[in-house]
Amino acid sequence: MRLYAVVAGGAFRxxxxxxxxxxxxxxxxxxxxxxxxxxxxxxxxxxPQLGGYDTSxxxxxxxxxxxxxxxxxxxxxxxxxxxxxxxxxxDIAIDLYRPVDLQLWWLAGDLGRAAFHLLGRxxxxxxxxxxxxxxxxxxxxxxxxxxxxxxxxxxVVSFAMRYLVAMSAFWLxxxxxxxxxxxxxxxxxxxxxxxxxxxxxxxxxVARALPWSSLLQVPADVFLGKHTGWGLVEAYAFxxxxxxxxxxxxRLLQTAATRRVVVQGG
Amino acid sequence: MAADxxxxxxxxxxxxxxxERSRLLEGVRAYGLIMAMWxxxxxxxxxxxxxxxxxxxxxxxxxxxxxxxxxxxxxxxGGYTLPEIALLYGLSATAFGLCDLLLGxxxxxxxxxxxxxxxxLLVRPVPVLAQVAADRFAxxxxxxxxxxxxxxxxxxxxxxxxxxxxxxxxxxxxxxSGAAIFGAIFxxxxxxxxxxxxxxxxxxxxxxxxxxxxxYPPTIFAKDLVRGVTFVVPLAFVSWLPALYVLDRExxxxxxxxxxxxxxxxxxxxxxxxxxxxxxGLRAYRSTGS
Numbered sequence: 001m002r003l004y005a006v007v008a009g010g011a012f013r014x015x016x017x018x019x020x021x022x023x024x025x026x027x028x029x030x031x032x033x034x035x036x037x038x039x040x041x042x043x044x045x046x047x048p049q050l051g052g053y054d055t056s057x058x059x060x061x062x063x064x065x066x067x068x069x070x071x072x073x074x075x076x077x078x079x080x081x082x083x084x085x086x087x088x089x090x091d092i093a094i095d096l097y098r099p100v101d102l103q104l105w106w107l108a109g110d111l112g113r114a115a116f117h118l119l120g121r122x123x124x125x126x127x128x129x130x131x132x133x134x135x136x137x138x139x140x141x142x143x144x145x146x147x148x149x150x151x152x153x154x155x156v157v158s159f160a161m162r163y164l165v166a167m168s169a170f171w172l173x174x175x176x177x178x179x180x181x182x183x184x185x186x187x188x189x190x191x192x193x194x195x196x197x198x199x200x201x202x203x204x205x206v207a208r209a210l211p212w213s214s215l216l217q218v219p220a221d222v223f224l225g226k227h228t229g230w231g232l233v234e235a236y237a238f239x240x241x242x243x244x245x246x247x248x249x250x251r252l253l254q255t256a257a258t259r260r261v262v263v264q265g266g
Numbered sequence: 267m268a269a270d271x272x273x274x275x276x277x278x279x280x281x282x283x284x285x286e287r288s289r290l291l292e293g294v295r296a297y298g299l300i301m302a303m304w305x306x307x308x309x310x311x312x313x314x315x316x317x318x319x320x321x322x323x324x325x326x327x328x329x330x331x332x333x334x335x336x337x338x339x340x341x342x343x344g345g346y347t348l349p350e351i352a353l354l355y356g357l358s359a360t361a362f363g364l365c366d367l368l369l370g371x372x373x374x375x376x377x378x379x380x381x382x383x384x385x386x387l388l389v390r391p392v393p394v395l396a397q398v399a400a401d402r403f404a405x406x407x408x409x410x411x412x413x414x415x416x417x418x419x420x421x422x423x424x425x426x427x428x429x430x431x432x433x434x435x436x437x438x439x440x441x442x443s444g445a446a447i448f449g450a451i452f453x454x455x456x457x458x459x460x461x462x463x464x465x466x467x468x469x470x471x472x473x474x475x476x477x478x479x480x481x482y483p484p485t486i487f488a489k490d491l492v493r494g495v496t497f498v499v500p501l502a503f504v505s506w507l508p509a510l511y512v513l514d515r516e517x518x519x520x521x522x523x524x525x526x527x528x529x530x531x532x533x534x535x536x537x538x539x540x541x542x543x544x545x546x547g548l549r550a551y552r553s554t555g556s
Contacts, residue, residue, distance in 0.1 A: 018464050023465070034491070038488065038491070039343075175314075178317060180321030193331075
């Protein structure tokens, strides 16, 4: 356990090293936040109370999206390209005979990364957004811890999905294609482009049931006070359920891969 | 000391044995060769290529799907109907797609400066810009262009425009000048990375952010933002100004109508500035030395 804490701390520090990159990222998050915010204002002007949000809740949703984009790795990235590369080059063989659990090792690292991205890439855009627009910040102090638990679960779900993608490199060798597709699905089905409660009919129901909704839609709704009491427990159970299922699937794929696939390299 | 370190760079560029004109041709030829090499290398992993091609098609398709989803709730956004927005979207996505295909890897300059591999490019007898532009040429980006063209096609079919020969000519003009304006931003962004190596993401604000902005009508944005992308970073010339002429729409910032025909000139001006920035950046380059 101590080992994994060290790994997580190391990952946090590793990402914290690139300060210019972080500042550049914050700038980009903020620019996108502004662009999307204006489109939402136009949309909510035409249809107030759309999806059960008022305009300031919709704007809060925009800036939460920008704040969580990197932390929850909605577009992918973070570790799976590195892991896939190790599989492609054959370095994975070394990882496999280390006396640590492969999945937990990468999970710990990804949690460290997410913690940094939440602080480094999340706080400033959210703050600037709150300065420029009238945002619906939580009325109750308890909403904040509830929100962070939901973000944590979102990061775990996100990790579990990206781990599955990285494992695909055992069969495909080049993981770029699978990564690309998952990153797209992540962008759309997390609700980053448009809140999932605006998706019509069956598409909406499917989108809200898919694991990606754990990355933004669920945490955002917790932040906006849409899930309280038993509703909050249900939201956690939804996220936690997907996390367990996807982590187990990753483990299964890993077992299959290490048994059947011949590692590349000499 | 600083002057000493710069010597190799100036030597290469000044001792280059071709006059200016054939140097451009040489650059284009080199670009073609490097591009062909990357295409062959991509084709080594066909399944992955097919997936990334589809992915690039889908990434923009999701953008447009978002607009379609918005229009399941409203009939007009900022006073614009779906076909009108589709025209803006199609033009911006196609122009950006074209530029992204040709120059999309320029955000890797910062990484090359950091790890020192830019030095390799400097000693080759080929213009550095051509090498950097063709670096990791990604054929998959055709997916993005295809999607943009499809939306553009939909817009042209469903819009009821009083076509004049001038308006018809403006369509290819917009795509080409638009791609050139975006291209100048890519080059200027790459030049900026000589100074701030890790800051490649800043240019995403203007490239990816710019194309997202242009997909929506100018009426929904704050006036200051519209002024900014008209006069400071001239993104409005990619699609808004000329397309609003085609659509017979008012631009929110008061400008004479002939401004709609300026995109080619704006593109040339942008490239002149970007070229200057690139040369300055390249001259200021100092190798990491390791």
